[in-house]
Amino acid sequence: MSDLLINWNVCGLNSRARQDTVRTLITSCQAEIVCLHETKMSSIPRGCILSLLISEFSYWMELPSTGASGGILVAWRHGLCPASATQVDNLSISIQFSPGSSQAWWLACVYGPQGDDHKILFLQELRDVQAACLEPWLVLGDFNLIISTEDKNNGPVNRAMMGRLH
Template sequence: CFQETKMEFVYSSTVLETLGSEFDEYVYLLASGTRGGILLAWKSRDVTITDPMFTTNTISARVTTPGSTSVPWWLTIVYGPQDNNAKIAFLQEIRDIRDACPGPWLICGDFNMIYRDEDKNNDNLNRRMMGRFRRVLNDLALKEIYLSGRRYTWSNEQSPPTLVHLDRVLCSTDWDELHVKWHLRCLASVVSDHSPLLLDCSPLPSAHRRFHFEEYWTRLAGFPEIVATSWHSVDDADPFRRFIRRMQATARKLTSWSARSVGNVRDQLAISRELLLRFDAAQEQRALSPHEDWLRRQIKLSYLGLASLERTIAQQRARIASLKDGDANTTLYHRQCTYRKQKNWIHGISVDGAVLTDPSDMAAATFEHFDSRIG
């Protein structure tokens, strides 16, 4: 997606020279003189884009992955105007596009607007326009995809520079649920005053599941005994190594103890739902026996406890301390967990100018760095 192409006509030769021969399909929005213009290009063997719609400042199209069972979704590329009156019309344009594009929706580009104080590095702010933009995002329930490693995407190239977060990627809730493993980052600005954005929707590299201490463990019978036993089961002359080994032994014991005493909460909830569904269906055909009726009641009681436990786990993962039990469902917590996971994920580290992305290489480089610092 390219914004502000400043091109009255876009020829296939220009697209091929700029992006390569694999980008064999494209649509574009004409520039007004030397202002504006949008280009959307794609590889037809990887993705199918249909039903393009053009407005004054946007291009929208339906995106489908060939040979996949994924749900089609809408993509909108914007290039926002700079005049305040035109910006008001542009915000209404976004509302109208949403009405015409039901379902999962991703909207990205240069909005030429901000909605938070931290989106600019000085106090020269148009708060009225910020409020209008923020109101549109709230009304359309749009979520901003977290930009890893950067705060601003545009610079006026002066000294000292004015830095602003003008380029962003927003999505609807249902799009976010379909693409839970995304990564958005900036590329080098090179000849432009804008930093290009790269959104990667491919799955994250698989990694070994790390240990999670569950808050509800402390309320279960046998927790103090398990911790005390596992902590004193390991000894070492070196105090630092002894501490690490004891922590590792305690983590292993707590994980196996939790699997035996509690088990997988989600699996148990799914099994309970299936059993209750079968009992409900049987109850429509005949009277349940006393044993069946007793078991159905026990499953319902067990389900309530498991559902409460699942909310506790989700709340701990989400780190939403301001909400109490009953204030929100687990969907909110799981979305927050997904956001925190994407935000905290380390996709690579730079060592001597080289970027390492393999987890084992990153770990080795990190330990080598610490060893050199320590001594």
């Protein structure tokens, strides 16, 4: 079993070419967990999910996009273990893994919104998720936030929003 995890903003899964690229990466990396962000699909057909994932991926969860923005797909191999708890919120999917005699842990996959008002709600959602996760917690995804001015390459910097992330 590898400890590899794929975390990728795919910028849409609605094209056959993108699906083929994702499948090739999943196959070649042999990751245990795959987190795909910004699927841009309000619903991912089961056939599409099965064609993306190799046969060792028995488990998956999805968060539909809102219009042409967002969407998350998280999948994991059956060798890892079934989820012992799950939570789907507005902008995140959280999964608790309890692998045998090992320490239980949480994975949260997120896709942050664009607008400042929505970002404040998103950060509150993350705080709420963190409060519910008593074991170690890994949060990853596309936050659509910056933590330093060096991360911004155009336009004004919202220092108040940067401060909310810390």
